Amino acid sequence: MISLATVRERWASFLGSFVAVALGVAVVTMSALILLSGGTGVPERLAGAPVLVRAPAGEQAGAQFAENPPWAPTRAKELRQKLAGLPGVRSAVADRSFYAQLPGIKQGAGERQGHGWSSAALASYGLHEGQEPSARDDIVLDRALGHGPGDRITVLTAGGPQRFTVSGTLKGPGYYVTDACATDLTGGIRVIGLTLEQGASAPAVASAAERAVSAAGGGGEVLIGEDRDKLAPRQDEMTRWIGAQVLTAMAALSAFVTVFIVSSAFAFTVAQRRREFGLLRTIGATPKQLRRMVCAEALTVGALGAAVGALAGLALAPSAARVLVDAGLQPDGFAVQARWWVPCVALLLGAAVALAGAWSASRRAARVAPLEAMREAAVDERPMTRRRWISGLAAITAGVGCAVGTAFSGSDTMVLLGLGTAMGLTTGLTLLIPALVRPVVGALARPLGSRKGATALLVRENMRTAVRRTSATIAPVLATVTFAVLITSTVQTTETADTDRQAASVHASAALAPQGTPGLTDAATAGSGLQENALLSTTVYGGSRRSPLTAAGVSSGFQRLYGHPAPHAGTVVVTKAVAAAHGWSQGHRAVLTFEDGRRERLRVAAVLSDEAVPYQLVLPRALVRTHDPSALADVAYRTTGDTPVRPVGGLGAHEVRVETYAASAEAEEDRLVWIFTLMLVAMTAGYTAIAVASTLLTATADRAGDLRILRLSGATSRQVLRAVAGETVCAVVLGAVLGMVVVIPALLGMVQGLRENLGVPVEATVAWPWVVGAVGGCLVLGLAASVLPAHTLLRGPAGRRRSARVG
Template identity: 80%
Template sequence: MISLATVRERWSAFLGSFVAVALGVTVVTMSALMLLSGGTGVPERLAGAPVLVRAPTGEQTGGQFAEPRPWEPGHAEQLRRQLADLPGVRAAVADRSFYAQLPGIEQKKGERQGHGWSSAALASYGLHDGRPPTRRDDIALARSYGHQPGERVTVLTADGPHRFTVSGTLDGPGYFVTDARAEALAGGVRVIGLALESGTPVAQIAAAAERVVIRADGGGEVLTGESRDALAPQQDEMTRWIGGQVLTAMAALSAFVTVFIVSSTFAFTVAQRRREFGLLRTIGATPKQVRRTVCAEAMTVGVLGAALGAIAGSALAPSVAGVLVDAGLQPEGFAVRSRWWVPCAALVLGVAVALAGAWSASRRAAKVAPMESMREAAVDEQPMTRRRWVAGLVVTALGLACAVGTALADSDTMVLLGLGTATGLTAGLTLLIPALVRPVVGALTRPLARRPGATALLVRENMRTAVRRTSATVAPVLATVTFAVLITSTVQTTETADTDRQAAAVQARTALAPTGTPGLSDAATEEAGLTRNAMLSTTVYGGRGQSALTAVGVGEGFPQLYGHPAPRAGSVLMAESVAAAHGWRSGRSAVVTFEDGRKERLRVAAVLGDEEVPYQLVLPRAVVREHDPSALADVAYRTGEDALPQLGSVLRAHEVSVGSYASSAEAEEDRLVWIFTLMLVAMTAGYTAIAVASTLLTATADRAGDLRILRLSGATCGQALRAVAGETVCAVALGAVLGMAVVIPALTGMVHGLRESLGVPVEAVIAWPWVIGAVGGCLVLGLVASVVPAYRLLRGPAGRPDARA
């Protein structure tokens, strides 16, 4: 009852914790619902087959997604025949896919595919008008593309544009040609779909197909029902993985920062209520009862905030999922599936987080002696304990050690050490703030001491006297400035350095880049005269676990571009990390599987540094084209003096600088990273804004006596408000100074490390708009949270000079 009455009467002191818990549980509930919602459903073009057999998947690392390794051609046909002979199977169709796109239509990646007409039997849609393709130049395509049967259309393929006659239109996406034409344009077979006779049990056919696959040497996986969504485009899988990382980070950050805010709020509240706890001890309360009182207050706030957060999270999850889809962090067709136990678990988590945040403060409250009830002064005589000194110095030293390590680390550990620098220095300075307040505030407010008038002197001495209040205000500002500025500056510095590295690695004048297509066709590079300098991209499979490896086919111009001899027929160049991971060495052989399912034994001609070529394997161009008819060139470089000829609009290519291509090649990934960055910064700033507002609101609400004394001393209402505003401005300035003191060593160490690892000049890019935004936001919020309550107090009965205590 005491706890409930305290929360009701001192609601402003608990408002920050309540908002933090409610927001944290909201984020956790939304994230959990979206993470558990699964995929986007079975692809339309395969949804008509109740049983699908997929080629075995190799090992894939986080963020790297590739299609399954194709079966060998002979094995694929043998497996298809065995599946077709099963009782109840009407047809077994080997699906072959190749790149196809209408030049004037921007399409999603999953729709830029052509197939043989037999694969149409696997789709959930069929012909809308016309007839199936029967001649070599026939094509059936989606009616949404705006063409009618009988029209002539130009379709881009890997070897160039081709003229087709529209034989029919479809109710779904894709391009369908004759099976013979598809076999010539496509690589290997990865999926075999089973069309069943009417009334045949799906489970029976799936079990029979499983036995056939087990007996087969090439392996495979039988998919039925919702498990068929595993055949969604791999780009969707990567998008889901990125979205999952974002949601996981949001949930983890919410839980961590909620504990931080609740802990800070209750610590400040306990410090202000020492007389109250002393009175409780005087009338006979035991330390255990005091501790239970504080924990009960935290539980009350936690239950109310978590309940609101669980309801809000469940209601907002579908809308937030739509925003993530629009932003590219979830694939098209993603939908949230409700689960009743998720908000219940989030509610329990919210209460647990609130109790965890208040536990330390409750222990501190239990140590308050009965004599504290006689305490009148608000001077913090000893704000730093020996334990806090040791912890602050040790954590700060660890942060500085991480900064030094960042300057000497490789690119893989640089980000972790940079995060360790920021976390260590932020935590260390937060612990040391009470010791820094008086000297630093004295230095920052020295100009105020020289000004005539009592207001400036009052601001200076109030901040130096009320160390705990000043520290509680400075800490969240420090965290806001540090993380907002460091995260954005790190991302911009890294992106700029990576672009400079890629541009410096290629010795070329300009680059021919694709326009609105996933790559350059052979016709485009031939028309531009750059076939010898084209980077023909493909995927091969090999090594331990048959991992998917990015590979490129290069021509005679490769030595001039990258300074290494071009690989000859039967040989391969590979990145150092790939060679180490799979046990390949220079002079030895490596067995790889190509896109058509065929295997080759290649001699490792040389092992290159990971930063020398932006691919894992380098192969002769002729080998790549032989095994992957649908391969496209990522880029083609111009090294000569002659300008490129004008390419027709059908070839969809344009000339850009090497630096521009390097920055645009990762544009989509950089966009997602930047969205991720902004979301984390927004969450961090939002939480710390809650802490700033809550601290100042609580501190101002408890200063009614101070403000009354000011009025009794002759101060006007305006002078008192200027004093409160001056304290807020100085506290925000102190937090900003300490925040930049954290950012500078962290960013300096990262810049030095990037210079050493990339071998190119790297300059620190400080996101000044974010510096101004973070500091300005804290200042505006702080002024509102302190001046407005002070104005209400001064205009109320407690603020009149004739008021009595």
């Protein structure tokens, strides 16, 4: 086994690997702890009911987060009556929810804060002051809103603003009206809560409720205890899913890049220690013993780094969770639950990753011949092997193939092929860097000085002689520039293209968009004269599988906006993807379940392309409003012939350009995508920064003899430092150029693919600030990791010995 003394002696060589393993294990530990933690708990407004019954889920494909389809009205009524008659049940309360919002109070899309008063019995809080609502215009609301009994307030509902009198206040959130008023504003029922008599057993009641649900034939799921967390808002579930994607990507990227850095570091270390390994072979060391020695070094570094990383991940997980909550990648109220076995598994993973990274280097060390001990020169005579040539060219071929495939692929595979392009070209160029160094470095090194002098010559010859060292420095710069620029440029290009597509798909001169509300009420669209051009958004559930589908209720203006006739009563327009999934065709009778739980058989009037409209189904507006009293319009467009919008105060609407609305419609999703992007870029840049710094630090520390010879040969400290800095600048410039060589085909392939898929002109958008930032960061870090150690060495024995000779 390798001793700690050996690790201390070669600390510069192992520093990068140690930091990479520690950081990787910390990220994996934090990610695992957050992913394995539970949700936000039972919603407050339902936490007072020990047993809850929810409607059965429809079939959801992919990352869909729609509410479960509601029960049919008759089934909901029968089931509630059966549940109310169970032993130990005091009452069975149907939860009715609808859109309600106090002007000026923020509310997210899809939130339904309004409820019938009977639902208040299910909440974990009760009345603070006043009394329950009795008249139709009475309302009870959260005391935190600042209103008291007797106040007259205006509340926005889907139909428009309504005036209410505050009859009481609550100790928690929500707007509660009479059950009769709530019935008119609510669609279907998805949850029935059971309040229990004194001393009744919740598990026993839950078992009886399961039998009642099964006998009723309407289906449903009985929830008790922590299982009631499943009733958290779907928005929270979507937020957690997005956060899980971020954490999973971070953990996977962390493990991959850790292996890359460890393997690069040990490969460079083995190349530096050829003479040492040759001496060991001379005195009788076997190849197996050399392999064992290198693996022992990796295991020691990996174990130490993994231990530090596991403890750091455990300590930082709560802070990381708070950052994710603040960023919108985890819902409010989320908290990390500690699990002791997670850091233990992460520690073992870190050691295994270190061994995996050093395995190839250990095999290379075992092939060192005893005659290597006789070599003094640092010339890399054969940096390229046949296997390396074949692998590099194969990787580049695969990358180019992915770039070509991207130009003709669909939206589902475009991102994967784009990443394949980047990974293939990056891997190929990294393998071929040793073949490029000698012919290219001369051209890049000459401009370092205004005259051809000894320093420029020294830079060129040092880089061309020590090809392995130069390649090890260029590779992480190449990776940094490639992924930082490609990820950010791809996001910018895609966002711009999607905005252009949405704006081009609708024939309108302006848009009436929500302002401070999750959608437009009927009063807002009617008051502006644009109700015929409004898109009333709802969710319907298709076929016997009752899979959720996004739908819009439209009027006569739909044909002016999208060029397709609006569906008439009893008909529906569907997209090709939906038609294919459900086996529908033009003229087919489609069975749809609406928000009130009722079913309709509608004739398919037309099948449109998936890009023709921003919804999966298009329905008559009157049909949507009948079945979904809380539906809000996403937008109402003004066409050229319409009169300008008349300002309607207090309804949460304003007129904007069509392009502005198209950009803002996905603003929250774009924000989360950019947060995701920045986190991945920061992690990639951080890892490659470790690789750049550790490689240059190791290389500089190993060149003490070279620096001493330069000083004894008459070079000044400034000349030596200029030579070291010149090598670093050349390496960074070459890495940046190769990085852009990778980015350009990947980005052009994606641009062509977007043009084919979206049918609109798409231009490549290069994130130049990120180019400057990535290259500048590598340059500053590289100079710090090479010049500063060289300066320290020159102030040591080399510098003192030169001063003595001069004296």
